[in-house]
Amino acid sequence: MAHSFGSQIRERRKERGYTLRQLAPLLGINFAYLSKLENDRADHPPSEELIRQIAKTLELDQDKLIYLAGRITQSDAKMIEDLVKNNPEEACILFRKMKENPNFANSFIRKIGKSNSID
Secondary structure: OOOOHHHHHHHHHHHOOOOHHHHHHHHOOOHHHHHHHHOOOOOOOOOHHHHHHHHHHHOOOHHHHHHHOOOOOHHHHHHHHHHHHHOHHHHHHHHHHHHHOHHHHHHHHHHHHHHOOOO
16 A cells, blocks of 8 residues: 555556556646656645545545645544634643644554544
8 A cells, every 4th residue: 555645646547557648637737747746746735626636536535645645624624623613722732732742643543543444
């Protein structure tokens, strides 16, 4: 299983039998830009809309691809905003703990990952 945004796209593109020059027009982008995305060398992550189009075209999980690109979905951003508004003290504690100890979030994610698989 590919671990980066770019390698995920490249692997699936090849599985589906597309060349860069064949896939890029289907996505409405230049093949050189697609190459940069596949090599994780783009200056910034693509838009959520483009990521969703890539995922749809290559039959990949859209949300997972968005996260691999280093973005967050609009619906998740709204959910986080609501969580903070409704639980400001707890959110403050949570985010402070995450800032102070970057491993806190990773250990929590690993812990819940053992009981819930996202695939």
